Amino acid sequence: MQQQVEEEEEVFYDEEFILILQKVIIECDGYDELKNYISINKPSFNLIKTQFQKVLNQNNKENFEQNLQKIFEQLLQKNIQRVFIRVLFQYLKENKDQMNLKKLQNSGIAKNWKNLQVQELQEFIELFELKDQITEKNLLQHFQDLVNKKKFQDAFQFYKALQLPQQCFDNLIDQMGNNQDAGRAADFIIKQDFNPANYPKIVERLEKSCTRYLYQEYSWFKCEEMLMFSQSLLVYYCEDAYFHDMKREALSIIKRNNLINQIQKPNLKEQMEKDLEVGFEEIPNILFLKDEFKPVEEFINNEIGVYLHCKDFGYSENHIIFIDKIDQNYNDAWKCINSSNAIGYDCEHITPWTKLDYQGFKVCLVQIATSNHAFLFDYQKLKEFQQFKNDMQQLLENVEILKIGLSLKDDLKHTVNYLKLNNIIIRSIIELSTCFKVLEGDPKLRSLAYISEFYFKKKLSKYDTCSNWEYRPLRKAQIHYAALDAIASLQIFQIMKEKNNNIIEQEKDVLTIG
CATH class of the missing domain: 1.25.40 (Serine Threonine Protein Phosphatase 5, Tetratricopeptide repeat)
Structure with missing residues (x-):
């Protein structure tokens, strides 16, 4: 590291760079050399600034002030790297009171404003006090020119930097209302935190693009x-x-x-x-006509004997309990969970169909598998009950109960955030993908489907991954799918534990949220 710094300093203080800067400042020449030097050596902002100041301190400030406009114009015309413009502006800002930059107002320096990048323009106007010369009308026309040329990113940055009227933004979004630009328009709407309902054309474009994707997939x-x-x-x-x-x-x-x-x-x-x-x-x-408690592929594609079943692990349909209210089933479920030393944990959720989806991310279901049951908790019905929040928090913080799953931290974060639990430390986490990588010497982090097939020699159905988890009642095949992910996680853990419990113990993790 020290050698690298020394080499950088040596390049920076190269006499070649000093001579180039002297040429630029005193003779208004050497711009091609300056451009090439920066391109090859890539000096940082601070290094250029220090050396720039050093050359000026060599009795060159008067020449610099006399040549400032020409230097500035040449930097733009020769398209010198913007880092040098930033150094120049920083120096002018720090020495503005001593230099009387206002005297350049009538010299024609204002005509260069369109050649500046958006982030530089506001600083340029303030440095040379050019608000009267670069009027709001000029700025609005330039913004419209950018929109007409389809330079939408530049137009958006211009709108933000100059704080133009919202009408400008609305016009920009309207001009972007085609399939190719709708995604970027949505990004702009999100960045401004504006209501998507005010831009129905973009919403429609995104939704139609989404349905075309679904049609193909x-x-x-x-x-x-x-x-x-x-x-x-x-x-x-x-x-x-x-x-x-x-x-x-x-x-x-x-x-x-x-x-x-x-x-x-x-x-x-x-x-x-x-x-x-x-x-x-x-x-x-x-899906509704032939719904059965088994993988969907079996009754729509007749793929018999290919996929894992809950019953392969001793869980019949009666062992899968769907819970959507606080009742005796709910209380019995938590007695069973709290008396376990390890549980399989999984979530089912829906993600927004488009960037501007009003509904956003939703956790719909949480599945917890014990050694003899799988409990499916309906988040949409239970999330407002304080008792459910308390029970979930106690489970997550209980160091005596292992929480086992794949991409488990994501599921746990979704659980905590969706239930609005605060300052929680989730203990005794077992991430199966990490354990599998260490235990089996696999170079990659594998999916639950891959690990399940590795150990059980059957496929794990993923047909219902993107199914409608809001719909009630859930299909039997959905219930089977949801329960099996949690059950398979617990069963995989048991195999891993038997193979090498020391490795599993070493992989126990903690997650702090809030």
């Missing part, structure tokens, strides 16, 4: 189930599917969910209404 019946709580998205999906030779499937969704009046395009709505007339045969959604 998932079966129509899974898309219907995933989007049941998002009517606008479901309508966009149906329109897309209808245009892509899936008319009967789209119309079945529309009929089943009573969406025909949500179709905005009159011609399309009229055509769909004709198609839905007498004689139309609705296609049922297989």
Whole structure:
């Protein structure tokens, strides 16, 4: 490290750089040399500043002040690296009172303002007191020019730095209302913390882009189930599917969910209404028609014997308890959990469909597996009960109960944040991916599906990962999926513990939140 610093200092104090700076300051020359020097040696802001000051202190301040405008203009015209402009502005700011920069107001220096980067412009106006010359009208016109040239990032930075009227921002977002730029427009809206409802064009673009992705990635019946709580998205999906030779499937969704009046395009709505007339045969959604307590792949793809079941570990359907209220089942569940020395832990949640989704991230379900039961706690119903918050906090802070799972810290953070628990220390965490890496000598952090198949020689169904976890009642296959993730975590831990308990003990972790 010391050698590196010495080498940097040696390059910095190179006589070549001193001569170049003297040329720039005294003769208004050497700009190409300056550009090349900075490009090759990459001196830092502080190093340039120190050497710049050193040259000025060699009786060169008068020359510098006389040549300031020409130096400044040449730096811009030659496109010298902006770090040097920043050094120049810093020096001017520190010595403004002694230099009388205001005298340059009528010399034409103001004409250079459009060549400055946004972050430099405000400083330029203040340094040379140019508010009267660079008027609000000039700034608004320049902003509009940036928008017209589709330099949207520059326009946004300009809007923020100069604190332009919100009308400018609204105009910018309106001009970005196409598929290619909608994502960036959403980022700008989020950064300004503005209400997405005021930008319906962007919201619509994002939602349509989302449904096009879903159409390409998932079966129509899974898309219907995933989007049941998002009517606008479901309508966009149906329109897309209808245009892509899936008319009967789209119309079945529309009929089943009573969406025909949500179709905005009159011609399309009229055509769909004709198609839905007498004689139309609705296609049922297989996820609801054939729902069984087992992996979905078995009853939609007939993949028998391929996937893990809860029953493979001795958990029948009766051993999986869904809890959505404070009652005897709830109390019995916590007695069972609190008497355990290890539990499998997992969460099911939904993430926003788009960047501007009003609902945001939601934890919908928490699964806790003990040696003989799996308890599925309905967060949407229980999150407001103080007793549930207290029970969860006591469990998480209990050092005697191991909390076992994969990507467990993320699930625990979601639990704590969603329940609004404060200043909590979660103890005795076992992260399976880390344990597997150490125990099996695997160079990568593996998924729960990978680790399960490694130990149990069967696949772990992931079909319902992105299913609709808000829908109630949950499908039987969803309940099986949710319970199995927690059960499999606990079963994997038991195998690991038998193989090398010392390693497992060493991997116990603590998480502090708040």
